[in-house]
Amino acid sequence: MAIKVLIVDDEPIAREMIAILLQDFSQFEVLGEASNGQEALQLMQDRSPDLIFLDIQMPGLTGISLAEQLPKSFRGQIVFVTAYDEYALTAFNLNAIDYLLKPFTRQRFEQTITKVLTKIQQNTLASFEAKLNQLSQDYAYLKEQANVPNPQVSDQYLTRFVARQTNNKIVFIEIKEVEAIVGASDYIEVHHNGAKSLVNSSLNEAEVRLDPRKFIRIHRSYIIAIEQVKEIAPYFNGEYYFTLKNGQKYKSGRTYKTQVQKLLQHS
CATH class of the missing domain: 3.40.50.2300 (Response regulator)
Structure with missing residues (x-):
């Protein structure tokens, strides 16, 4: 905008x-x-x-x-x-x-523009953080009032991923450990506790089986865990930088700005 x-x-x-x-x-x-x-x-x-x-x-x-x-x-x-x-x-x-x-001078004017853009970005980020905090509080309240079952133990959504490693060992990844999911052709790369594991699934297949209250798709190649988000920095043209608690950064795509806005505006 x-x-x-x-x-x-x-x-x-x-x-x-x-x-x-x-x-x-x-x-x-x-x-x-x-x-x-x-x-x-x-x-x-x-x-x-x-x-x-x-x-x-x-x-x-x-x-x-x-x-x-x-x-x-x-x-x-x-x-x-x-x-x-x-x-x-x-x-x-x-x-x-x-x-x-x-x-x-033109150089002095450019310095002013830099100050303006920095200030607007800071104000936008502060507004996003406030909305995220309010979203978290609203969800906790609604969950308590409605006695919503824990989605991690619900049959409707995935409770864990099953990954097979090169040594033929099978690794079980609990949903609460997942930080982000990256699409890789016919596989997905599940990022969890600082590790990465390949799972035989497409990103679209994984998305429909994940609890939308816990995960958000921000890019055609990325799904991230909402609880792992540390900060959101607005970029331009409807794009944002998401920084997770582990320090990893992911940039959202323009076509997913509606999902980001829903995250901030709705419980």
Whole structure:
């Protein structure tokens, strides 16, 4: 999803310069421009920007006054853009992510963009973590209230994998030990307790026999255990990086972003 940008400056050439510089960053979409504070407030109500480039010295409502009037519901970032450095302390007291002094170079603008992307990624990750925690709590509550049987002992789902090793030994892998499952043609590679074992099954066959409350498919080649997830970091274009408790990282595919969203939004 594109990062929506509002550019607020009483000088048309200043607005145009920022819009041109943003064209080099595909993550951003300019949703509108405003030449004064009142016009900016109206656009914000209609379009909800994620990022505002805000001039300070404007006729009528100044950039500082505009920032002070932003509703508490505003969760976007502010970058002040001005030719005057005496407002820097006030700007940062208003939680501005950066303060661009005119005239600025392309390199300085890129530094600002890096700060913005890092902050948005941090905020998104914090939101994901909160939703994951809430999901875990909701599931525990519903399980207790409904007296849901433990899916690990239910006949409906797999309770263990059976793997045959090269020495013809048979290894039994309990479901609670599984960290991830990787597709490998007509076989799957089961990752468990730091080891890897091949099982004679396709990833699709394994998926339908796994408890969806315990496992999630994030890629055409990966299924991971939800309880083994340590963190989720958003990437771009609907992709995410999943880091497990063992340190292994897996990147989700764009076509599986719905599954990831369901993980975060539903119990």
